[in-house]
Amino acid sequence: xxxxxxxxxxxxxxxxxxxxxxxxxxxxxxxxxxxxxxxxxxxxxxxxxxxxxxxxxxxxxxxxxxxxxxxxxxxxxxxxxxxxxxxxxxxxxxxxxxxxxxxxxxxxxxxxxxxxxxxxxxxxxxxxxxxxxxxxxxxxxxxxxxxxxxxxxxxxxxxxxxxxxxxxxxxxxxxxxxxxxxxxxxxxxxxxxxxxxxxxxxxxxxxxxxxxxxxxxxxxxxxxxxxxxxxxxxxxxxxxxxxxxxxxxxxxxxxxxxxxxxxxxxxxxxxxxxxxxxxxx
Amino acid sequence: xxxxxxxxxxxxxxxxxxxxxxxxxxxxxxxxxxxxxxxxxxxxxxxxxxxxxxxxxxxxxxxxxxxxxxxxxxxxxxxxxxxxxxxxxxxxxxxxxxxxxxxxxxxxxxxxxxxxxxxxxxxxxxxxxxxxxxxxxxxxxxxxxxxxxxxxxxxxxxxxxxxxxxxxxxxxxxxxxxxxxxxxxxxxxxxxxxxxxxxxxxxxxxxxxxxxxxxxxxxxxxxxxxxxxxxxxxxxxxxxxxxxxxxxxxxxxxxxxxxxxxxxxxxxxxxxxxxxxxxxx
Numbered sequence: 268x269x270x271x272x273x274x275x276x277x278x279x280x281x282x283x284x285x286x287x288x289x290x291x292x293x294x295x296x297x298x299x300x301x302x303x304x305x306x307x308x309x310x311x312x313x314x315x316x317x318x319x320x321x322x323x324x325x326x327x328x329x330x331x332x333x334x335x336x337x338x339x340x341x342x343x344x345x346x347x348x349x350x351x352x353x354x355x356x357x358x359x360x361x362x363x364x365x366x367x368x369x370x371x372x373x374x375x376x377x378x379x380x381x382x383x384x385x386x387x388x389x390x391x392x393x394x395x396x397x398x399x400x401x402x403x404x405x406x407x408x409x410x411x412x413x414x415x416x417x418x419x420x421x422x423x424x425x426x427x428x429x430x431x432x433x434x435x436x437x438x439x440x441x442x443x444x445x446x447x448x449x450x451x452x453x454x455x456x457x458x459x460x461x462x463x464x465x466x467x468x469x470x471x472x473x474x475x476x477x478x479x480x481x482x483x484x485x486x487x488x489x490x491x492x493x494x495x496x497x498x499x500x501x502x503x504x505x506x507x508x509x510x511x512x513x514x515x516x517x518x519x520x521x522x523x524x525x526x527x528x529x530x531x532x533x534x535x536x537x538x539x540x541x542x543x544x545x546x547x548x
Numbered sequence: 549x550x551x552x553x554x555x556x557x558x559x560x561x562x563x564x565x566x567x568x569x570x571x572x573x574x575x576x577x578x579x580x581x582x583x584x585x586x587x588x589x590x591x592x593x594x595x596x597x598x599x600x601x602x603x604x605x606x607x608x609x610x611x612x613x614x615x616x617x618x619x620x621x622x623x624x625x626x627x628x629x630x631x632x633x634x635x636x637x638x639x640x641x642x643x644x645x646x647x648x649x650x651x652x653x654x655x656x657x658x659x660x661x662x663x664x665x666x667x668x669x670x671x672x673x674x675x676x677x678x679x680x681x682x683x684x685x686x687x688x689x690x691x692x693x694x695x696x697x698x699x700x701x702x703x704x705x706x707x708x709x710x711x712x713x714x715x716x717x718x719x720x721x722x723x724x725x726x727x728x729x730x731x732x733x734x735x736x737x738x739x740x741x742x743x744x745x746x747x748x749x750x751x752x753x754x755x756x757x758x759x760x761x762x763x764x765x766x767x768x769x770x771x772x773x774x775x776x777x778x779x780x781x782x783x784x785x786x787x788x789x790x791x792x793x794x795x796x797x798x799x800x801x802x803x804x805x806x807x808x809x810x811x812x813x814x815x816x817x818x819x820x821x822x823x824x825x826x827x828x829x
Contacts, residue, residue, distance in 0.1 A: 368720065372760040374744075374760055375686075375689050376657070407656055408656050410654075444725075444737060446738075447737075453734060456725060456727070456733070457726075459726050461649060462724075462726040463655075463745050463747055464746075465655070465657075465746060474653075479654065
């Protein structure tokens with residue numbers, strides 16, 4: 268991507284975060300926010316607050332006047348503007364509101380996830396490997412986590428590093444351990460120093476990037492790949508690790524049906540400890 | 549308690565919350581906040597941010613010029629001012645900073661818990677039953693939950709009610725299920741719709757009072773009774789239920805060594821469902 272394009276799409280992403288934040292603000296903590304409007308492209312019901320958030324992302328992209336593709340939970344896949352066949356496509360992979368339930372209940376932990384991928388249509392289907400930039404904004408605190416592939420990760424424009432904690436016994440870990448058939452999660456519950464489930468995977472993954480969490484895992488098996496497209500890059504650019512629950516690379520396709528589990532850690536040793544505790548290795 | 553005293557001590561509590569919030573603000577998200585200063589009265593190490601929070605609570609009480617007793621994690625038991633033997637004592641039971649680890653990591657979920665008990669020294673030792681008012685403030689959002697015994701519970705001055713959800717399968721529940729020897733917690737993990745561990749018990753209990761959570765439990769067995777002195781009253785005054793992990797009434801003594809587990813729910817039926825899932829009944 269050209270430097271001028273990086274600047275352009277970065278400012279688009281930041282504007283998108285701002286606009287979505289404003290659009291949903293009147294609904295936060297309100298019962299009507301959870302009204303079911305229709306079924307989303309991913310096969311789950313769309314709530315009013317999610318719809319309003321997504322409408323705003325479309326708005327922002329339409330206003331750029333540039334050709335761009337949007338991949339998002341409710342709408343699936345949307346081409347905006349015309350492009351030449353020979354040009355690389357810009358794909359915005361957006362979760363307009365991660366932590367919907369928190370927003371509805373006014374639990375201060377929800378935000379937006381925006382990944383920007385560049386994709387040559389002569390290639391195979393676009394995947395997590397094509398993501399060039401990632402943005403995650405916490406709407407309740409205004410914190411912005413971001414990464415540019417090859418150039419590190421930042422929180423509010425300051426470079427961030429993950430935790431160096433190597434011992435699981437001493438770790439603080441985000442861990443979605445309910446609704447899973449994974450057999451050995453109680454090992455983690457027994458060993459871990461401190462466990463959190465805050466309810467927004469994009470934000471909680473970002474916490475691994477700056478060391479607020481030493482590690483994070485989601486073993487429910489139904490995490491949308493598109494929802495972690497930004498935060499995975501942020502963790503990796505900070506220097507952390509994100510894999511599947513088996514320790515394999517996570518290179519899922521960028522479509523709303525693709526789902527996964529994941530394990531993330533600030534460093535290799537802690538990742539290894541988690542895998543051992545889960546008896547994967 | 550006389551009406552004029554209720555007003556007086558309520559405004560003292562609200563001022564205390566404000567002052568502590570201001571005092572710790574410069575340390576939120578800072579590494580130095582977690583510096584260990586000394587051992588607290590409860591036998592656990594005191595961090596700098598906790599000490600600053602507690603110093604401020606003492607300050608506020610000293611400035612009232614009235615006789616009052618403070619019970620707090622770090623200092624234990626502190627008599628402020630002189631009182632006549634015949635008069636009922638006012639006891640402030642304060643957790644100056646609940647969610648210390650979140651505050652240090654700038655995870656937006658930490659606050660203060662203030663319970664005000666009235667105690668006649670001719671009685672047995674002061675217990676949760678003597679608590680007349682409870683205040684819990686979320687420092688990251690400025691939300692204030694409060695209750696006056698016999699007069700209901702409020703969030704930001706509006707009356708609140710707990711959830712009517714009766715089915716565990718449909719419930720959102722805060723659940724500290726790590727670091728516990730309780731045998732059947734994985735039943736809850738399997739059944740529950742949505743689980744959270746936000747890391748501040750006083751605030752999470754308050755979430756049961758206004759229905760942000762359908763239920764809450766902490767099965768670690770090391771929850772300080774003084775830390776839930778305010779939020780237990782808030783849940784009960786809203787119409788919810790708080791018991792021990794065995795379903796017994798929770799009437800612990802107001803001292804910093806007393807510890808417990810607990811189960812709270814918005815209604816009797818859901819409480820019963822949780823007890824069944826834990827195979828307590």
